[in-house]
Amino acid sequence: MPIEPVLTKRIPLDPAQRKTYWYDDYIATGGYASLRKAIDTPPDELIKIVTDSGLRGRGGAGFSTGQKWSFIPKEKKGAHYLAVNADESEPGTFKDRYLLDYDPHQLLEGIAIACIATQVDVAYIFIRGEYHRQAKVLERAIHEAYEKGVFGQNGVYGSKYKVECHLHRGAGAYICGEETGLLEALEGKRGWPRNKPPFPAIAGAFARPTVINNVETLCCVPHILERGPAWFKTMGTPSSPGPKLFGMSGHVNKPGVYEDSLGITLDYAINTLAGGMKGGKFKACICGGISMGVLGTNQLDVKLDFDDVRFKGGCLGLGTAGMIVMNEHTDMVLALRNCVRFYSHESCGQCTPCREGSAWMRKILDRIVDGRGRAKDLEMLLELEKTMGIMPGTTICGLADGTAWSTRTFINKFYDEFAARCPDEPTKSVSLKVTRGRMNVVTPMGSNTR
Numbered sequence: 453m454p455i456e457p458v459l460t461k462r463i464p465l466d467p468a469q470r471k472t473y474w475y476d477d478y479i480a481t482g483g484y485a486s487l488r489k490a491i492d493t494p495p496d497e498l499i500k501i502v503t504d505s506g507l508r509g510r511g512g513a514g515f516s517t518g519q520k521w522s523f524i525p526k527e528k529k530g531a532h533y534l535a536v537n538a539d540e541s542e543p544g545t546f547k548d549r550y551l552l553d554y555d556p557h558q559l560l561e562g563i564a565i566a567c568i569a570t571q572v573d574v575a576y577i578f579i580r581g582e583y584h585r586q587a588k589v590l591e592r593a594i595h596e597a598y599e600k601g602v603f604g605q606n607g608v609y610g611s612k613y614k615v616e617c618h619l620h621r622g623a624g625a626y627i628c629g630e631e632t633g634l635l636e637a638l639e640g641k642r643g644w645p646r647n648k649p650p651f652p653a654i655a656g657a658f659a660r661p662t663v664i665n666n667v668e669t670l671c672c673v674p675h676i677l678e679r680g681p682a683w684f685k686t687m688g689t690p691s692s693p694g695p696k697l698f699g700m701s702g703h704v705n706k707p708g709v710y711e712d713s714l715g716i717t718l719d720y721a722i723n724t725l726a727g728g729m730k731g732g733k734f735k736a737c738i739c740g741g742i743s744m745g746v747l748g749t750n751q752l753d754v755k756l757d758f759d760d761v762r763f764k765g766g767c768l769g770l771g772t773a774g775m776i777v778m779n780e781h782t783d784m785v786l787a788l789r790n791c792v793r794f795y796s797h798e799s800c801g802q803c804t805p806c807r808e809g810s811a812w813m814r815k816i817l818d819r820i821v822d823g824r825g826r827a828k829d830l831e832m833l834l835e836l837e838k839t840m841g842i843m844p845g846t847t848i849c850g851l852a853d854g855t856a857w858s859t860r861t862f863i864n865k866f867y868d869e870f871a872a873r874c875p876d877e878p879t880k881s882v883s884l885k886v887t888r889g890r891m892n893v894v895t896p897m898g899s900n901t902r
Protein backbone atom coordinates (compact mmCIF):
# COMPACT_ATOMS: atom_id res chain seq x y z
CA MET A 453 0.00 0.00 0.00
CA PRO A 454 1.48 3.38 -0.95
CA ILE A 455 1.74 5.82 1.96
CA GLU A 456 -0.48 8.84 2.38
CA PRO A 457 1.32 11.54 0.35
CA VAL A 458 3.44 13.89 2.44
CA LEU A 459 5.76 15.91 0.20
CA THR A 460 3.37 15.58 -2.72
CA LYS A 461 0.13 16.10 -0.86
CA ARG A 462 -0.58 19.16 -2.99
CA ILE A 463 0.43 17.43 -6.24
CA PRO A 464 -2.24 15.07 -7.65
CA LEU A 465 -1.03 12.02 -9.58
CA ASP A 466 -3.17 13.08 -12.55
CA PRO A 467 -1.12 15.72 -14.43
CA ALA A 468 -4.30 17.39 -15.70
CA GLN A 469 -5.25 18.33 -12.14
CA ARG A 470 -1.91 19.78 -11.08
CA LYS A 471 -1.43 23.47 -10.35
CA THR A 472 1.16 25.59 -8.58
CA TYR A 473 0.25 26.40 -4.98
CA TRP A 474 0.99 30.10 -4.47
CA TYR A 475 1.09 31.70 -1.03
CA ASP A 476 -2.68 31.93 -0.41
CA ASP A 477 -3.32 28.37 -1.64
CA TYR A 478 -0.46 27.16 0.53
CA ILE A 479 -1.79 28.93 3.64
CA ALA A 480 -5.30 27.59 2.93
CA THR A 481 -3.91 24.05 3.03
CA GLY A 482 -2.08 24.45 6.36
CA GLY A 483 1.12 25.99 5.02
CA TYR A 484 3.52 28.05 7.18
CA ALA A 485 1.96 26.71 10.43
CA SER A 486 5.23 24.90 11.16
CA LEU A 487 7.21 28.09 10.60
CA ARG A 488 5.09 29.86 13.23
CA LYS A 489 5.81 26.94 15.54
CA ALA A 490 9.54 27.21 14.79
CA ILE A 491 9.60 30.88 15.81
CA ASP A 492 8.51 29.84 19.31
CA THR A 493 10.90 26.89 19.56
CA PRO A 494 14.53 27.36 20.67
CA PRO A 495 16.97 26.72 17.76
CA ASP A 496 18.67 23.85 19.65
CA GLU A 497 15.32 22.18 20.11
CA LEU A 498 14.61 22.49 16.35
CA ILE A 499 17.91 20.78 15.59
CA LYS A 500 17.10 18.03 18.10
CA ILE A 501 13.68 17.41 16.53
CA VAL A 502 15.20 17.05 13.07
CA THR A 503 18.00 14.82 14.44
CA ASP A 504 15.49 12.63 16.30
CA SER A 505 13.41 12.20 13.14
CA GLY A 506 16.39 10.44 11.52
CA LEU A 507 16.02 12.58 8.37
CA ARG A 508 18.89 11.86 5.98
CA GLY A 509 19.86 14.14 3.11
CA ARG A 510 17.97 13.49 -0.13
CA GLY A 511 20.68 15.02 -2.35
CA GLY A 512 22.65 11.79 -2.71
CA ALA A 513 24.92 11.20 0.25
CA GLY A 514 22.23 10.43 2.86
CA PHE A 515 23.97 12.29 5.69
CA SER A 516 21.95 13.07 8.85
CA THR A 517 20.38 16.51 8.42
CA GLY A 518 20.10 17.27 12.15
CA GLN A 519 23.74 16.35 12.68
CA LYS A 520 24.81 18.58 9.79
CA TRP A 521 22.89 21.50 11.28
CA SER A 522 24.52 20.85 14.66
CA PHE A 523 28.00 21.43 13.16
CA ILE A 524 27.22 25.14 12.62
CA PRO A 525 28.92 27.08 15.46
CA LYS A 526 26.47 28.03 18.19
CA GLU A 527 28.38 31.17 19.07
CA LYS A 528 27.70 33.58 16.22
CA LYS A 529 30.61 35.78 15.17
CA GLY A 530 29.34 36.96 11.78
CA ALA A 531 27.05 35.92 8.96
CA HIS A 532 25.81 32.33 8.52
CA TYR A 533 24.53 31.10 5.18
CA LEU A 534 22.26 28.39 3.80
CA ALA A 535 22.90 27.09 0.29
CA VAL A 536 19.91 25.23 -1.09
CA ASN A 537 20.99 22.70 -3.67
CA ALA A 538 18.51 22.82 -6.56
CA ASP A 539 21.13 21.96 -9.16
CA GLU A 540 19.61 18.53 -9.89
CA SER A 541 21.93 17.58 -12.72
CA GLU A 542 22.44 13.90 -11.90
CA PRO A 543 21.27 11.92 -14.94
CA GLY A 544 17.99 10.17 -14.22
CA THR A 545 17.03 12.62 -11.46
CA PHE A 546 14.04 14.94 -11.76
CA LYS A 547 12.32 14.82 -8.38
CA ASP A 548 13.26 18.29 -7.06
CA ARG A 549 11.85 19.84 -10.23
CA TYR A 550 8.48 18.31 -9.33
CA LEU A 551 8.46 19.99 -5.90
CA LEU A 552 9.61 23.32 -7.34
CA ASP A 553 7.00 23.30 -10.09
CA TYR A 554 3.98 22.78 -7.89
CA ASP A 555 4.77 23.50 -4.25
CA PRO A 556 7.50 26.18 -4.02
CA HIS A 557 6.33 27.47 -0.62
CA GLN A 558 6.88 24.06 0.95
CA LEU A 559 10.56 24.58 0.15
CA LEU A 560 10.55 28.20 1.32
CA GLU A 561 8.99 27.16 4.63
CA GLY A 562 11.68 24.49 5.08
CA ILE A 563 14.32 27.09 4.27
CA ALA A 564 13.00 29.58 6.83
CA ILE A 565 12.88 26.89 9.55
CA ALA A 566 16.43 25.72 8.73
CA CYS A 567 17.62 29.34 8.91
CA ILE A 568 16.07 29.82 12.36
CA ALA A 569 17.59 26.55 13.60
CA THR A 570 21.11 27.39 12.43
CA GLN A 571 21.05 31.19 12.86
CA VAL A 572 21.37 31.77 9.14
CA ASP A 573 21.02 35.32 7.81
CA VAL A 574 20.89 34.64 4.08
CA ALA A 575 19.65 31.65 2.10
CA TYR A 576 20.75 31.20 -1.50
CA ILE A 577 18.81 28.81 -3.69
CA PHE A 578 21.22 27.56 -6.35
CA ILE A 579 19.10 26.32 -9.24
CA ARG A 580 20.43 24.67 -12.38
CA GLY A 581 20.54 26.94 -15.41
CA GLU A 582 18.25 24.72 -17.47
CA TYR A 583 15.37 25.02 -14.98
CA HIS A 584 13.88 28.15 -16.57
CA ARG A 585 10.29 27.50 -15.56
CA GLN A 586 11.17 26.47 -12.03
CA ALA A 587 13.33 29.57 -11.61
CA LYS A 588 10.35 31.74 -12.59
CA VAL A 589 8.08 29.89 -10.16
CA LEU A 590 10.61 30.36 -7.36
CA GLU A 591 11.13 34.05 -8.15
CA ARG A 592 7.41 34.67 -7.81
CA ALA A 593 7.12 32.56 -4.64
CA ILE A 594 10.10 34.33 -3.01
CA HIS A 595 8.57 37.69 -3.90
CA GLU A 596 5.28 36.60 -2.26
CA ALA A 597 7.12 35.36 0.82
CA TYR A 598 8.81 38.75 1.20
CA GLU A 599 5.48 40.55 0.81
CA LYS A 600 3.79 38.33 3.38
CA GLY A 601 6.53 38.74 5.98
CA VAL A 602 8.36 35.42 5.76
CA PHE A 603 11.63 36.95 4.58
CA GLY A 604 13.08 40.42 5.05
CA GLN A 605 14.47 42.72 7.67
CA ASN A 606 11.18 43.00 9.59
CA GLY A 607 11.84 39.49 10.88
CA VAL A 608 10.11 36.19 10.06
CA TYR A 609 6.44 37.04 10.71
CA GLY A 610 7.63 39.97 12.85
CA SER A 611 9.91 37.85 15.05
CA LYS A 612 13.56 38.47 15.97
CA TYR A 613 14.77 36.12 13.19
CA LYS A 614 15.77 38.06 10.08
CA VAL A 615 16.23 35.95 6.96
CA GLU A 616 16.96 37.01 3.39
CA CYS A 617 16.42 34.65 0.46
CA HIS A 618 17.88 34.92 -3.03
CA LEU A 619 17.70 32.80 -6.14
CA HIS A 620 20.98 32.12 -7.96
CA ARG A 621 20.84 30.53 -11.41
CA GLY A 622 23.67 28.19 -12.39
CA ALA A 623 25.24 28.10 -15.84
CA GLY A 624 24.59 24.41 -16.52
CA ALA A 625 27.56 22.44 -15.16
CA TYR A 626 27.00 19.13 -13.36
CA ILE A 627 29.90 19.77 -11.02
CA CYS A 628 28.13 22.80 -9.52
CA GLY A 629 25.80 20.31 -7.78
CA GLU A 630 28.75 19.13 -5.68
CA GLU A 631 28.41 21.23 -2.58
CA THR A 632 31.73 23.05 -2.65
CA GLY A 633 31.65 23.47 -6.44
CA LEU A 634 28.27 25.07 -5.80
CA LEU A 635 29.77 27.46 -3.23
CA GLU A 636 32.52 28.50 -5.64
CA ALA A 637 29.95 29.15 -8.37
CA LEU A 638 27.80 31.09 -5.90
CA GLU A 639 30.80 33.31 -5.18
CA GLY A 640 31.08 34.01 -8.92
CA LYS A 641 34.04 31.75 -9.56
CA ARG A 642 34.61 28.67 -11.70
CA GLY A 643 32.70 25.75 -10.13
CA TRP A 644 35.74 23.84 -8.90
CA PRO A 645 35.13 21.68 -5.80
CA ARG A 646 37.22 22.62 -2.76
CA ASN A 647 39.60 20.49 -0.81
CA LYS A 648 38.20 19.66 2.63
CA PRO A 649 38.80 20.49 5.46
CA PRO A 650 37.74 23.13 6.15
CA PHE A 651 34.20 21.86 5.81
CA PRO A 652 31.41 24.26 4.79
CA ALA A 653 29.95 24.25 8.32
CA ILE A 654 33.07 26.13 9.40
CA ALA A 655 34.15 27.96 6.24
CA GLY A 656 31.60 27.72 3.43
CA ALA A 657 30.13 30.54 1.33
CA PHE A 658 32.28 33.66 1.60
CA ALA A 659 34.39 31.75 4.18
CA ARG A 660 31.48 31.79 6.67
CA PRO A 661 29.65 28.85 8.32
CA THR A 662 27.26 27.43 5.74
CA VAL A 663 24.61 24.71 5.69
CA ILE A 664 24.04 22.98 2.35
CA ASN A 665 20.85 21.03 1.86
CA ASN A 666 18.95 19.52 -1.01
CA VAL A 667 15.45 20.72 -2.00
CA GLU A 668 13.66 17.50 -1.00
CA THR A 669 15.50 17.39 2.34
CA LEU A 670 14.27 20.87 3.26
CA CYS A 671 10.74 20.04 2.09
CA CYS A 672 10.61 17.28 4.73
CA VAL A 673 11.31 19.75 7.55
CA PRO A 674 7.89 21.50 7.93
CA HIS A 675 6.20 18.08 8.11
CA ILE A 676 8.58 16.84 10.81
CA LEU A 677 7.87 19.93 12.87
CA GLU A 678 4.15 19.64 12.35
CA ARG A 679 3.75 15.94 13.10
CA GLY A 680 6.83 15.05 15.13
CA PRO A 681 9.85 12.77 14.74
CA ALA A 682 7.94 9.66 15.88
CA TRP A 683 5.41 10.10 13.06
CA PHE A 684 8.27 10.55 10.54
CA LYS A 685 9.73 7.24 11.68
CA THR A 686 6.49 5.38 11.00
CA MET A 687 7.58 5.49 7.34
CA GLY A 688 10.69 3.88 5.92
CA THR A 689 13.18 1.65 7.69
CA PRO A 690 14.92 2.19 11.06
CA SER A 691 18.08 3.54 9.44
CA SER A 692 16.31 5.34 6.57
CA PRO A 693 13.08 6.81 7.88
CA GLY A 694 10.54 8.95 6.09
CA PRO A 695 8.95 9.41 2.70
CA LYS A 696 10.96 9.58 -0.50
CA LEU A 697 10.36 10.69 -4.05
CA PHE A 698 11.29 8.02 -6.59
CA GLY A 699 11.91 9.29 -10.12
CA MET A 700 11.03 6.38 -12.41
CA SER A 701 12.19 6.54 -16.03
CA GLY A 702 13.33 4.21 -18.80
CA HIS A 703 11.47 1.07 -19.84
CA VAL A 704 8.42 1.34 -17.59
CA ASN A 705 4.81 1.88 -18.58
CA LYS A 706 4.22 4.91 -16.37
CA PRO A 707 7.38 6.97 -15.94
CA GLY A 708 7.11 9.79 -13.41
CA VAL A 709 7.79 10.89 -9.85
CA TYR A 710 6.20 8.72 -7.14
CA GLU A 711 6.21 9.26 -3.40
CA ASP A 712 6.45 6.26 -1.10
CA SER A 713 8.33 5.04 1.97
CA LEU A 714 12.04 4.51 1.89
CA GLY A 715 12.59 0.76 1.90
CA ILE A 716 10.08 -0.33 -0.76
CA THR A 717 11.55 -2.98 -3.04
CA LEU A 718 12.72 -2.30 -6.57
CA ASP A 719 10.11 -4.82 -7.76
CA TYR A 720 7.34 -2.79 -6.07
CA ALA A 721 8.66 0.49 -7.47
CA ILE A 722 8.63 -0.88 -11.02
CA ASN A 723 5.51 -3.02 -10.97
CA THR A 724 3.23 -1.15 -8.59
CA LEU A 725 4.29 2.48 -8.84
CA ALA A 726 5.51 2.70 -12.42
CA GLY A 727 3.00 0.34 -14.07
CA GLY A 728 5.40 -2.52 -14.89
CA MET A 729 8.02 -3.16 -17.53
CA LYS A 730 7.69 -1.89 -21.08
CA GLY A 731 9.00 -3.69 -24.17
CA GLY A 732 10.53 -6.72 -22.45
CA LYS A 733 11.59 -8.36 -19.21
CA PHE A 734 13.56 -6.57 -16.50
CA LYS A 735 17.31 -6.54 -16.99
CA ALA A 736 18.82 -3.78 -14.85
CA CYS A 737 18.16 -0.54 -13.05
CA ILE A 738 20.39 2.43 -12.41
CA CYS A 739 19.27 2.99 -8.88
CA GLY A 740 19.96 6.54 -7.77
CA GLY A 741 21.28 8.63 -10.58
CA ILE A 742 24.07 7.06 -12.63
CA SER A 743 26.75 7.73 -9.99
CA MET A 744 25.42 5.00 -7.72
CA GLY A 745 25.88 2.17 -10.21
CA VAL A 746 23.45 -0.43 -11.48
CA LEU A 747 21.28 -3.11 -9.89
CA GLY A 748 21.34 -6.39 -11.81
CA THR A 749 18.75 -8.78 -13.19
CA ASN A 750 18.42 -10.82 -9.98
CA GLN A 751 18.19 -7.81 -7.65
CA LEU A 752 14.52 -6.89 -7.83
CA ASP A 753 14.17 -7.71 -4.14
CA VAL A 754 16.64 -5.03 -3.04
CA LYS A 755 15.06 -2.49 -0.70
CA LEU A 756 15.33 1.10 -1.85
CA ASP A 757 16.83 2.67 1.24
CA PHE A 758 20.25 4.10 2.08
CA ASP A 759 21.67 0.78 3.32
CA ASP A 760 20.17 -2.11 1.37
CA VAL A 761 21.06 -0.70 -2.05
CA ARG A 762 24.61 -0.43 -0.79
CA PHE A 763 25.16 -3.58 1.24
CA LYS A 764 22.88 -6.00 -0.57
CA GLY A 765 22.67 -4.26 -3.94
CA GLY A 766 26.43 -3.73 -4.22
CA CYS A 767 25.99 -0.11 -5.35
CA LEU A 768 27.42 3.07 -3.90
CA GLY A 769 24.07 3.88 -2.29
CA LEU A 770 20.51 4.98 -2.97
CA GLY A 771 21.67 8.41 -4.15
CA THR A 772 18.78 10.51 -5.37
CA ALA A 773 16.48 7.51 -6.06
CA GLY A 774 16.38 8.52 -9.71
CA MET A 775 15.72 5.07 -11.23
CA ILE A 776 16.51 4.33 -14.89
CA VAL A 777 14.90 0.98 -15.62
CA MET A 778 16.28 -1.12 -18.47
CA ASN A 779 14.64 -4.06 -20.25
CA GLU A 780 16.22 -7.22 -21.65
CA HIS A 781 17.00 -5.57 -24.99
CA THR A 782 19.28 -2.92 -23.47
CA ASP A 783 22.90 -2.95 -24.60
CA MET A 784 24.85 -2.60 -21.33
CA VAL A 785 28.10 -1.70 -23.10
CA LEU A 786 26.40 1.23 -24.79
CA ALA A 787 24.70 2.22 -21.55
CA LEU A 788 28.02 2.31 -19.67
CA ARG A 789 29.69 4.20 -22.53
CA ASN A 790 26.96 6.84 -22.19
CA CYS A 791 27.60 7.18 -18.45
CA VAL A 792 31.38 7.43 -18.82
CA ARG A 793 31.09 9.90 -21.69
CA PHE A 794 29.05 12.08 -19.35
CA TYR A 795 31.66 11.93 -16.57
CA SER A 796 34.58 12.59 -18.86
CA HIS A 797 32.73 15.62 -20.25
CA GLU A 798 31.73 16.93 -16.83
CA SER A 799 35.01 16.30 -14.95
CA CYS A 800 36.24 19.72 -13.85
CA GLY A 801 39.82 18.65 -14.53
CA GLN A 802 41.46 19.45 -11.19
CA CYS A 803 42.41 15.86 -10.29
CA THR A 804 44.50 13.76 -12.66
CA PRO A 805 42.84 10.37 -11.96
CA CYS A 806 39.41 11.84 -12.72
CA ARG A 807 40.38 14.02 -15.68
CA GLU A 808 42.68 11.51 -17.42
CA GLY A 809 41.05 8.34 -16.10
CA SER A 810 37.56 9.18 -17.27
CA ALA A 811 38.80 10.24 -20.71
CA TRP A 812 40.84 7.05 -20.99
CA MET A 813 37.85 4.94 -19.96
CA ARG A 814 35.69 6.68 -22.52
CA LYS A 815 38.23 5.91 -25.27
CA ILE A 816 38.35 2.24 -24.27
CA LEU A 817 34.56 2.02 -24.24
CA ASP A 818 34.35 3.77 -27.63
CA ARG A 819 36.70 1.11 -28.96
CA ILE A 820 34.60 -1.71 -27.51
CA VAL A 821 31.39 -0.21 -28.91
CA ASP A 822 33.07 0.07 -32.34
CA GLY A 823 33.82 -3.67 -32.30
CA ARG A 824 37.56 -3.28 -31.60
CA GLY A 825 37.45 -4.44 -27.99
CA ARG A 826 40.33 -6.50 -26.54
CA ALA A 827 40.29 -8.79 -23.53
CA LYS A 828 42.79 -6.52 -21.78
CA ASP A 829 40.31 -3.64 -22.08
CA LEU A 830 38.10 -5.03 -19.36
CA GLU A 831 41.06 -5.49 -17.02
CA MET A 832 42.17 -1.96 -17.80
CA LEU A 833 38.72 -0.49 -17.14
CA LEU A 834 38.51 -2.31 -13.81
CA GLU A 835 42.02 -1.23 -12.88
CA LEU A 836 41.30 2.40 -13.74
CA GLU A 837 38.07 2.52 -11.77
CA LYS A 838 39.91 1.32 -8.64
CA THR A 839 42.29 4.24 -8.79
CA MET A 840 39.83 7.12 -8.79
CA GLY A 841 37.61 8.73 -6.18
CA ILE A 842 37.40 10.07 -2.65
CA MET A 843 37.24 6.49 -1.42
CA PRO A 844 40.69 5.47 -2.69
CA GLY A 845 41.71 9.00 -1.64
CA THR A 846 42.90 10.26 -5.01
CA THR A 847 40.39 12.98 -5.86
CA ILE A 848 38.82 16.09 -4.37
CA CYS A 849 35.19 15.24 -5.00
CA GLY A 850 32.82 12.36 -5.57
CA LEU A 851 32.36 12.77 -9.31
CA ALA A 852 35.24 10.32 -9.73
CA ASP A 853 33.59 7.84 -7.34
CA GLY A 854 30.50 8.02 -9.57
CA THR A 855 32.63 7.12 -12.60
CA ALA A 856 34.21 4.26 -10.67
CA TRP A 857 30.99 2.78 -9.29
CA SER A 858 29.08 2.85 -12.53
CA THR A 859 31.98 1.19 -14.38
CA ARG A 860 32.53 -1.40 -11.64
CA THR A 861 28.89 -2.43 -11.28
CA PHE A 862 28.10 -2.49 -15.00
CA ILE A 863 31.12 -4.68 -15.82
CA ASN A 864 30.90 -6.97 -12.80
CA LYS A 865 27.17 -7.56 -13.05
CA PHE A 866 27.08 -7.94 -16.85
CA TYR A 867 30.55 -9.39 -17.33
CA ASP A 868 29.59 -11.89 -20.07
CA GLU A 869 28.06 -9.17 -22.20
CA PHE A 870 31.21 -7.08 -21.98
CA ALA A 871 33.52 -10.08 -22.44
CA ALA A 872 31.69 -11.13 -25.61
CA ARG A 873 32.64 -7.75 -27.12
CA CYS A 874 36.28 -8.08 -26.03
CA PRO A 875 37.73 -11.23 -27.61
CA ASP A 876 41.25 -12.43 -26.86
CA GLU A 877 42.79 -12.47 -30.35
CA PRO A 878 43.94 -8.89 -30.97
CA THR A 879 45.91 -8.68 -27.73
CA LYS A 880 47.64 -11.99 -28.43
CA SER A 881 48.85 -10.90 -31.85
CA VAL A 882 49.95 -7.30 -31.18
CA SER A 883 52.44 -6.26 -28.54
CA LEU A 884 54.14 -2.93 -28.02
CA LYS A 885 57.72 -2.56 -26.75
CA VAL A 886 59.44 0.77 -26.31
CA THR A 887 63.21 0.59 -26.86
CA ARG A 888 65.31 3.73 -26.34
CA GLY A 889 62.29 5.91 -27.02
CA ARG A 890 61.32 4.03 -30.19
CA MET A 891 58.22 1.92 -30.36
CA ASN A 892 58.66 -1.65 -31.59
CA VAL A 893 55.34 -3.02 -32.82
CA VAL A 894 55.31 -6.82 -33.09
CA THR A 895 52.48 -8.03 -35.35
CA PRO A 896 51.69 -11.48 -36.79
CA MET A 897 53.40 -10.23 -40.00
CA GLY A 898 56.68 -9.44 -38.25
CA SER A 899 58.21 -6.60 -36.35
CA ASN A 900 58.16 -2.96 -37.36
CA THR A 901 60.15 -0.27 -35.58
CA ARG A 902 58.97 3.36 -35.88
Ligand SMILES: Cc1cc2nc3c(=O)[nH]c(=O)nc-3n(C[C@H](O)[C@H](O)[C@H](O)COP(=O)(O)O)c2cc1C
Nearest residue numbers: 509510511537539540541629630631665666669850
Ligand atom coordinates in the same frame (compact mmCIF):
# COMPACT_ATOMS: atom_id res chain seq x y z
C1 LIG B 1 29.41 15.41 -8.63
C2 LIG B 1 28.34 15.65 -7.63
C3 LIG B 1 27.13 16.25 -8.02
C4 LIG B 1 26.12 16.49 -7.09
N1 LIG B 1 24.95 17.04 -7.52
C5 LIG B 1 23.97 17.32 -6.60
C6 LIG B 1 22.76 17.95 -7.01
O1 LIG B 1 22.55 18.25 -8.19
N2 LIG B 1 21.83 18.19 -6.04
C7 LIG B 1 22.03 17.87 -4.73
O2 LIG B 1 21.17 18.14 -3.88
N3 LIG B 1 23.16 17.27 -4.32
C8 LIG B 1 24.13 17.00 -5.23
N4 LIG B 1 25.31 16.42 -4.79
C9 LIG B 1 25.47 16.17 -3.35
C10 LIG B 1 25.93 17.45 -2.64
O3 LIG B 1 27.35 17.51 -2.71
C11 LIG B 1 25.53 17.47 -1.16
O4 LIG B 1 25.88 16.26 -0.56
C12 LIG B 1 24.04 17.70 -0.96
O5 LIG B 1 23.56 18.82 -1.65
C13 LIG B 1 23.79 17.89 0.54
O6 LIG B 1 22.42 18.04 0.79
P1 LIG B 1 21.61 16.95 1.65
O7 LIG B 1 22.42 16.65 2.87
O8 LIG B 1 20.33 17.63 1.94
O9 LIG B 1 21.46 15.75 0.78
C14 LIG B 1 26.33 16.15 -5.72
C15 LIG B 1 27.53 15.55 -5.33
C16 LIG B 1 28.52 15.30 -6.27
C17 LIG B 1 29.78 14.64 -5.83
Ligand code: SF4
Nearest residue numbers: 800802803806847849
Ligand atom coordinates in the same frame (compact mmCIF):
# COMPACT_ATOMS: atom_id res chain seq x y z
S1 SF4 C 1 37.12 14.47 -8.81
FE1 SF4 C 1 36.90 15.20 -10.89
S2 SF4 C 1 35.21 16.63 -10.85
FE2 SF4 C 1 35.85 16.32 -8.71
S3 SF4 C 1 37.33 17.94 -8.31
FE3 SF4 C 1 38.50 16.21 -9.05
S4 SF4 C 1 38.66 16.51 -11.28
FE4 SF4 C 1 37.04 17.85 -10.51
